[in-house]
Amino acid sequence: MSFMELIKRAKENQDFSILSENIPYMKALGINVHQYGGLLITTLKANPQLAGNPWIPALHGGNIGGLLEMAAIVQLAHDQESDDLPRTINITVEYLRTGFIKDLHAKALVTKRGRRVANVQVQCWQDDPGKPVASMHGHFLMS
Amino acid sequence: MTDKALMERLVHFRSKPENQSPFAVYIGLKILDIDKGEATVSVPYAEHLAGNSLTGILHGGIITTTLDAVCGLSVIAALGGPTTIATLDLRIDYLKPATPKEDVFAYGHCYKVTRNVCFVRGIAYQSDKSKPIANATATFMITAKGTGKEVQKNAQPELAQGETK
Numbered sequence: 001m002s003f004m005e006l007i008k009r010a011k012e013n014q015d016f017s018i019l020s021e022n023i024p025y026m027k028a029l030g031i032n033v034h035q036y037g038g039l040l041i042t043t044l045k046a047n048p049q050l051a052g053n054p055w056i057p058a059l060h061g062g063n064i065g066g067l068l069e070m071a072a073i074v075q076l077a078h079d080q081e082s083d084d085l086p087r088t089i090n091i092t093v094e095y096l097r098t099g100f101i102k103d104l105h106a107k108a109l110v111t112k113r114g115r116r117v118a119n120v121q122v123q124c125w126q127d128d129p130g131k132p133v134a135s136m137h138g139h140f141l142m143s
Numbered sequence: 144m145t146d147k148a149l150m151e152r153l154v155h156f157r158s159k160p161e162n163q164s165p166f167a168v169y170i171g172l173k174i175l176d177i178d179k180g181e182a183t184v185s186v187p188y189a190e191h192l193a194g195n196s197l198t199g200i201l202h203g204g205i206i207t208t209t210l211d212a213v214c215g216l217s218v219i220a221a222l223g224g225p226t227t228i229a230t231l232d233l234r235i236d237y238l239k240p241a242t243p244k245e246d247v248f249a250y251g252h253c254y255k256v257t258r259n260v261c262f263v264r265g266i267a268y269q270s271d272k273s274k275p276i277a278n279a280t281a282t283f284m285i286t287a288k289g290t291g292k293e294v295q296k297n298a299q300p301e302l303a304q305g306e307t308k
Contacts, residue, residue: 003195024193025202051165052212053227060166061230062211066204088203092234 003085007077016040019074031067033074040078042071044104051101059099064124067106068093068136072120075108076140084143086118091138099133102126111137118142149220150177156225164212170205172212180221180253184213187246199243206267207235209249210279214263217251218283221261222298226287231260233281241276245269251279256298259285 001009001022010016016033020026030045044050044059044067052060069091076086106124122136123129154174156162164172170192176183186209194202211233218228241247250272251265265279266272 002197022196023202024191024196025204028191029204049165049169052167054162054164055227057165060164060208060211061215061233062204062208063166065207065211065233065235066202069203069207088237090234090236091203091207092232093207093230094232095230098229 004077004083007074011078016074025066026070029063029066031070039107040071040075042067042074042106042108044106046102046104048101056098057101059101059104061093061095064095064099064104064134065091065093065136067104068122068124068134069138071106071108071122071124072136072138072140075110076113076118076120076142079110079113080142082143086140086142089117089139089141091136093134093136095134097131097133099124100126104133105129114142116141116143144178145176146178146220149179149223150174152224153177153216153219162225166208167212170208172209174216175248177216177220180217180256181251182213182216182220183248183250184209184216185246185248188244193243201241201243201247203235203237206237206241206247206277207233209247210235210251210265210267210277211281213249213251214253214265214279214281215251215283217253217263217265218256218261221253221256222285226285228261228283229286231282231284233279236278237276238278239274239276241267242269247276248272253283261285 050063051057108122111119118140123132171187249267253263255262261283263281266275267277268275
C-alpha cells in the first residue's frame with residue numbers, strides 16, 4: 001500500500017497504527033502517530049538503541065531529525081485531499097536540549113501551504129512541551 | 144590523503160564497547176577515511192530502514208543520521224582527537240532520492256574551528272561522489288571541558304586560524 005493510501009485508511013478509521021505497521025523506518029525506530037482531538041502527535045518511543053552518545057546516554061541527532069521530518073510529512077499528508085505524496089526539499093533542525101532516552105513527542109504546524117511548496121515548522125519535547133528538545137523547519141514539494 | 148595516525152586513534156577509540164554509539168552500530172556505520180578536518184563513512188543499504196516498502200527507498204531520517212554522524216566525525220578530526228561535541232543545527236537539502244539496494248556514503252568537512260563553535264559542510268552520495276543525494280550544512284558546539292583556548296590549541300592549525308568569536 002502506498003503512503004497516501006495508508007494515510008487515507010488511517011483517517012477513515014481514526015487509527016494511525018497502520019502507518020507504523022507498514023512503513024519500515026517507522027517500525028524499526030518505533031515511531032507512532034496518535035490523534036488527540038484535531039491534533040496529530042508523532043512519538044518516538046524510548047529505546048536505548050537509538051542513542052548516539054553512549055555516555056549520557058542521549059538520542060542520536062539523526063533520529064531526532066528523522067522524527068521531526070516524519071511528523072511534518074504525516075501532517076501534510078493528513079491535511080490534503082490529493083494523492084500526491086509530499087516530498088522533502090530541505091529541512092533545518094535546531095538542537096536545543098539533550099534528547100534523553102525517553103519518549104519524544106513532535107507536533108507539526110503548517111506555516112504555509114502553497115500549490116507547489118509547503119513550509120512546515122515542527123517542535124519536539126519529552127516531559128514538558130514548554131521545553132523543546134529540537135525544532136525544525138522545512139520545505140516540501142506538494143505536486 | 145589519509146591521516147593514518149588520527150584514523151587509527153579514532154577507530155581504536157570507537158572499537159571499545161563503552162564508546163560505541165548504539166545507533167551507529169545498529170545501522171552499520173563504518174569509518175572509511177579520516178583526514179585533517181575530513182571524514183568519510185558508509186552505511187549499508189537496509190530494507191527495514193526504508194521510508195516506503197513499495198519502492199524500498201531509504202527514509203530521509205537515515206540520510207539525516209548519516210550526515211549528522213559524518214559531520215560530527217569531521218569536527219572530531221579537526222579537533223585532533225576524541226572530545227565531546229553537540230550539534231547546534233543541521234540543514235539538509237535532499238537533491239535526489241537514494242537508489243534502493245545501494246549503500247550510502249557520506250563525506251564531511253569541518254572547514255572552520257573557533258573557540259566554541261565548529262562549521263561543517265557535508266554530502267551524502269552512492270555510486271558517484273559527483274552526484275550527491277543530499278547536501279548538509281551544520282554547526283557544532285564544543286562541549287568538552289577545556290573548551291576555549293585549550294581545545295583550539297590541539298586543533299589542526301590551518302582550521303583554527305584567524306579571529307575567534
